[in-house]
Amino acid sequence: MAVDSGSGSTYQASQQAAKPAGKNRFQIKIFSPYQVYYQGEAISLSASNRTGPFDVLAGHINFFSLLTGGTVTLNTGFQKLEFQIGRGIIRVNKGDVTLFADV
Numbered sequence: 001m002a003v004d005s006g007s008g009s010t011y012q013a014s015q016q017a018a019k020p021a022g023k024n025r026f027q028i029k030i031f032s033p034y035q036v037y038y039q040g041e042a043i044s045l046s047a048s049n050r051t052g053p054f055d056v057l058a059g060h061i062n063f064f065s066l067l068t069g070g071t072v073t074l075n076t077g078f079q080k081l082e083f084q085i086g087r088g089i090i091r092v093n094k095g096d097v098t099l100f101a102d103v
Contacts (some may be wrong), residue, residue, distance in 0.1 A: 023058070024043060024057075024058050025041045025042065025043055025058055025077065026041065026042060026056075026057075026058045026059075026060070026095050026096065026097055027040070027041060027042075027095070027096045027097070028040070028041070028042045028045060028074070028096070028097040028098070028099070029096075029097070029098050029099070030072070030074070030083065030099045030101060031099075031100065031101065032100070032101045032102045032103070033102070033103060037083060037101070038074060038081060038083075040076070041076065041077070042074050042075060042076050042077070042097075043057070043058070043075045043076065043077045044056065044057050044074075044075040045072065045073070045074050045075075045090075045097060045099070046072070046073040046074075047067050047070075047072045047073075047088075047090060047099075048067065048068050048070050049065045049066060049067055049068060050066070050068060056090075056092055056097055058095070059095070060092050060095075060097075061092070062092055062093055062094070063090070063091070063092040064089075064090070064091050064092075065089070065090050066087070066088075066089055067085065067087060067088035067089065067090055067099075068087065069085060069086045069087055070084070070085065071083070071084060071085075072084075072085055072088075072099065072101075083101065085101040085102055086101075086102050087101075087102065087103070088100055088101040088102065088103065089103060
């Protein structure tokens with residue numbers, strides 16, 4: 001999984017992880033077996049599975065899916081981050097989103 005910024009560093013949200021997400025935000029963690037790429041709050045996440053592209057917003061119903069390769073776009077409310085993945089797994093559970101990339 002590569003970060004478009006080219007820095008290769010982990011993006012960390014400035015908000016405290018223990019702090020509950022705002023009304024239009026959700027907590028998300030994007031990681032691979034070797035690195036955490038982002039952990040913090042977000043407004044939206046866009047990705048694709050076998051049936052096509054989809055978005056995750058705050059309040060999304062519990063959801064589990066295998067992801068196809070391509071671009072995952074994360075909107076933090078301050079910036080849009082794009083990650084290239086070969087494949088992955090996403091889980092939305094009680095408002096928290098976890099994306100396992102390249103597994």
